[in-house]
Amino acid sequence: MCKYSKGIPIFGDSNATQFQKCLRVKMQTFCRDENLCGCDKSSKTNRNLGLRRLTHSKFERYNFGRNWKELGIMNINALARQLEDKIVELWDWVKDHVKETLITVGVLFVLLIAVAIFTSSGSRYAPDSELNYLVAISRYATGDTTASIQTFLKLVETQPKSPEAKRSLFYLGHYNLQKGALEEAERYFKRFLDSGLDDPFMKASAYNGLATIAVDKREYDRAISYLKKAEELNPFETYKAYYEYRMMKIYELKGENDKALEVAENFVEKYKEHPLFSEVSEEMRFLKGVKYVHEGSTLD
Missing domain, CATH: 1.25.40 (Serine Threonine Protein Phosphatase 5, Tetratricopeptide repeat)
Known part of the structure; x- marks a missing residue:
C-alpha cells in the first residue's frame, strides 16, 4: 500500500509529489472497483498534477470526506504535541528560575487567598475598605505600585484593626523589600507579624522576607531562625x-x-x-x- 494513500499533505509538504502519485493510483483503483467510467482527463491542471477526476465527484465525496476527518485528527495531534513542547519549555524555564518563580507564585497565592477571603465572608468594617483593598492588591499584582501603595497606607492609617489594614502591612513590607528599603521593609513585616492576623502562609512569607533582610545585614543566625519559623508555618x-x-x-x-x-x-x-x-x-x-x-x- 502506498505510504501516503491514507492522508492528504499539508500545503508546501515536500512529499506532495509522492502523495500525488499515490492518489492517482488510488483513484484508478477506485474507478475499477466501483465499475465507474468516464474519468475526466481533459483538465490541463489535473494532467500536470498527474491526477484524475471522476465526473460526478464520487471519488471526492468518498475519499476526501474521510481524509478531511483524518486531517482534523492530525491537526489535533499536532496541537497536542505543540502544547506538550510549550509545557516542557515552560518547565525548563521554571527550573532555571526556581527562586524567582517561587517568590512570584507566593505573592500571587497571597493575593488569591485575600480575594477568596474577602469575597466569601463579611467584615464588620466599612465595605469600602474591602473594595479598596481588593482593587489595591489587583493593581499591585500588575505592577501599579503608585496607586496601590497609597491605598495600603490609607487603610493602615484609617482602619488599623481591620484585616485589610493588617494585610496591607505585609504588602508594604514586600514593596519596600523589592525597592531595597530594608529598614522600612523590616518595620512593616514586624508590624504585620505583631498584628495578630491568622494567616500562616502570609506569616511564613513575612518571615522569609525578614530572613532576606537579615542576610543582607550578615545576621546569619537570625536569618536561619526566621527561615525555621517560616518552614513551620507554611502549609x-x-x-x-x-x-x-x-x-x-x-x-x-x-x-x-x-x-x-x-x-x-x-x-x-x-x-x-x-x-x-x-x-x-x-x-x-x-x-x-x-x-x-x-x-x-x-x-x-
Whole structure:
C-alpha cells in the first residue's frame, strides 16, 4: 500500500509529489472497483498534477470526506504535541528560575487567598475598605505600585484593626523589600507579624522576607531562625523545601559546612520531586567532597 494513500499533505509538504502519485493510483483503483467510467482527463491542471477526476465527484465525496476527518485528527495531534513542547519549555524555564518563580507564585497565592477571603465572608468594617483593598492588591499584582501603595497606607492609617489594614502591612513590607528599603521593609513585616492576623502562609512569607533582610545585614543566625519559623508555618511542601535550600546556603556563608550538608541531605531525602533537587544534590556531593578532604571521610 502506498505510504501516503491514507492522508492528504499539508500545503508546501515536500512529499506532495509522492502523495500525488499515490492518489492517482488510488483513484484508478477506485474507478475499477466501483465499475465507474468516464474519468475526466481533459483538465490541463489535473494532467500536470498527474491526477484524475471522476465526473460526478464520487471519488471526492468518498475519499476526501474521510481524509478531511483524518486531517482534523492530525491537526489535533499536532496541537497536542505543540502544547506538550510549550509545557516542557515552560518547565525548563521554571527550573532555571526556581527562586524567582517561587517568590512570584507566593505573592500571587497571597493575593488569591485575600480575594477568596474577602469575597466569601463579611467584615464588620466599612465595605469600602474591602473594595479598596481588593482593587489595591489587583493593581499591585500588575505592577501599579503608585496607586496601590497609597491605598495600603490609607487603610493602615484609617482602619488599623481591620484585616485589610493588617494585610496591607505585609504588602508594604514586600514593596519596600523589592525597592531595597530594608529598614522600612523590616518595620512593616514586624508590624504585620505583631498584628495578630491568622494567616500562616502570609506569616511564613513575612518571615522569609525578614530572613532576606537579615542576610543582607550578615545576621546569619537570625536569618536561619526566621527561615525555621517560616518552614513551620507554611502549609506547602514546595516552600518548606525552598526555605531549607536557603538555610543550606546561609550555613555555607557562615562556613558551617557540616550543618549545610545536614540540611542538604535532609532536602534530598524529602523533596525528590522539587525543582531544586538537582542543584541541592550537586551541592551535597560538593560538601561531601570538602568533608572528605578535611576529615578523610568516605564519599557515599
